[in-house]
Amino acid sequence: MASHSLKPSGTPSCTPSIEELISRLEEITRNIENPDTGLESSIGLYEEGLSIAETCKNRLQEARKKIEVINPELAKTVPETPRIKDLFDTES
Secondary structure (H helix, E strand, C coil), X not given: CCCCCCCCCCCHHHCCCHHHHHHHHHHHHHHHHCCCXXXXXXXXXXXXXXXXXXXXXXXXXXXXXXXXXXXXXHHHCXXXXXXHHHHHCCCC
16 A cells, blocks of 8 residues: 655655755766767756755755854864865856
């Protein structure tokens, strides 16, 4: 018997976790790298990936702000890595 949610899609309880989003990004990467994926499909996947990456960036920034409020000293010991800056840096 399948369980059905009565809440509409897009409510906070239906929001995918950061782990699920990262997993989807990995899947998108594999699909784009697959030579059988057509150009149009690759472009659509790339656009989806950008949107997911932006969502991840926002969630990570929110989490960092919460840590800064809860424990400012701990937040100082968690520097932003160049990889994270490069991943989400949209400026050239």
